[in-house]
Amino acid sequence: MKKSKIEQIIHQDTVLKQALNDPRITRRDFLAFAGAMGLSATMGSALWSGRALAAGPTRGGHMVSGLNGANTSDSLDSGLFIDTFMICVSRAFRDSLVDVAQDNSMEPALAESWEASPDAKVWRFNIRQGVEFHNGKSLTTDDVVASINMHRGEDTTSYAKGVFSGITDVRVDGNTVIVELADGNADCPALFGDYHFNIVPAKDGVADVLSPHGTGPYLLKEYDPGVKTTLDRNPNAWHGDGVAHADSHEVIAILDDTARQSALISGSVDVINRPALKGIARLKKVKGINIVDVPSNLAFTHPMRMDVAPFDNMDFRTALKLSTPRQEFIDKVLFGYGAIGNDQPLGPQFTSYNPDLKVDYDLDKAKHHLKKAGLEGVKIDLSASDTSYGGAMDAAQIFQSHWGKVGVNVNIIKEPQDGYWNNVWNVKPFCTCYWGARPVEDMILSIAYLSDSPWNDTVIKNAKVDELVVSARGELDKKKRIAMYQEVQQIISAEGGTIVPAFGTDVAATQDTIGVADQIGGGWEMDGGHYLKRWWKA
């Protein structure tokens, strides 16, 4: 290439960058300009989309979101949160002790710092000073203790009861809250970043869960469950300039997929969650719309109860695993938005995830195992419902055709949506299911993969797994813990009773004026539920 040509390209590049950073230039101007410089419209558009991001967070503006995951029965009681709308709203007007940062590490929030005793049984959280609730009340250790205790005890209604059941005592020492655990738990701080765990003001020593006053960077202005919530900037926030970029927010509940999408396309909202994956290829082509996707630890599981024939036969389970079409599942059920799974519940976002652990699609081997089990031509029932995850009925049919190839006849039972989690899951021998992402390995393993776990949906009773999970919990040496968790993954994948064809991806769609950091948090969709604070409007 001649020198002059190279210079010309460098010059073009500089001019484009200047144009891109010039706040006076609109998208239309830029595209025309880029076209004049010889760039295709797609390239120009791609560059422009990068602008909101490249310029860094901008302060100000009014952001409107349309979210699925809301219900008229929603409540401000964080112990009852189950879906995205309330989780995001609560994370905007309240704080936790600890936040899961965008790189999935634990970040100080209302706890400025914390330290553990060597056996990881006693944890000291130093509470941030000078923080006020929106009604002017100062944050005290009493509020923190009450907020922890609302998830503990016999009569708590909190869904996070299981998460906090390991706590034996909570007490105060000056500005420090001391939490004592029954067994060592190196992941203890993560419990205090759980979305159920928000710090609410205490009233007479009891957490006032329905209080609209939090310590968060936004004030809860208007709150109509299942309809709409508006938030205004908290002028008295302790958070500094790093978060809460938009001046105000309007969050609208839009449960209908098409309505959410048309609201985005017509410009009525800036951000939507869960765009329908069926139409996402077309949504991508709409000018001015960005798709934000983050790999998640959401696992699509298919638990077999290992105490029921034929699922009690390991060769039979192996045969099913080897004939499960994982890529096809991702392509057809998840429309490409997923990562291949390996029949254990810990997803690729965990540091302990072992990418080398794979379950191949091998029909010959599968046939061999089925023969060894003596179960050729066996008939099994698979209970499925789209309640377990969107597309579960389609997935069941895909499995049916592939498992049929090795000689397993699957009868798909379409279960009613109502009562699925009570009457089917944990009851029927084989069903479709999902496990939402949890911030730490132990939260999944302890509640579902120990012999005495409350939700042991595969009825796994493996002494080695029990031992590894319990000792990993109290192990403060990171390397050792990772090795232990990898061994657990290996055992569950090979011997366990669940088929995990894939891990999910959290997908959102935004106007290209919405800025999103390069790396965004997992743990829950919408940047771990923190997007109202973390995303900005350029």
Added chain:
Amino acid sequence: MNKILLMILQRFGLGLLTLFVVSVIIFIGVEFLPGDIAEALLGQGASPENVAALRKKLGLDVPAHTRYVNWWLNVIQGDFGTSLANGRDIAELIRVRLANTLFLAVVAASVSVPLAILFGILAALYRNSLYDRSVNIITLGAVSAPEFLVAYVLILYFSVTLGWFPSLSNVDADTSFFERLHRVTLPAVTLTGVILAYMMRMVRASIINLLASAYIEMAHLKGMPKLRVIIRHALPNAWAPIANIIAISLAYLVVGVVVVEVVFIYPGLGQLMVDSVSTRDIPVVQACSMIFAGTYILLNLTADIVSICTNPRLLHPK
């Protein structure tokens, strides 16, 4: 006249009885659904202790018949109670949403009822003409297409492509009257499409039915213009069936618009009822169904009164 008053009172009493029966049926129906509110709220995360704690907190550990009787005792005193799901006052919850539902219903009705009568009269007047056929095809086409499809098509053209109307009809207490009107345009048009055909065809059919009568023939013979024959002679005798179909259509506008509410994100009663059924929030379901049943009863009563008052034979029975 006293007879009418007596009849109204009688009907009113029967209406109250119907309400009572409806409330029993709804209560039993919701009780029969698998799972209760505690299980429905907890979802996949339900553990036996959680469920038990939540039931106790919500007062669901007492037997169903006791809960039902308590509910009635409170309602008679005007207290609809609080939502089991989030403890909100049901009267307050329903007041706002009922106002929204009625607003949309009134807008849709004030467009569709006059249109239906006008189209119907014209169709009867120019029976079997090109106009008659095309208005029939169009309205029947609109009623045959599912509401959500009509709604999506309207959204596609009028909000995404042309940008005239918002695709979200979210209104709140601060929305001004004209802004409200602007936002409910698309849902109101959708609903008009749904109910127009029934009413229009009923108007047409009842008028045509009368046109064969001797007294209409007499009017023709004495040289009255066609339109005058219909409006002066046929229409007054056709009010009874028309009033009935209008009443049913209006009732539909109040109780049956959940699909339109979902598509346009309109905060009305339908969505509240559906959400409450899915979470087994019995007090809210009961309150909504009382309103819905009450709407039907009142509108039917009105239709009956109208048909009696416009029919001398019924007004002065021998």
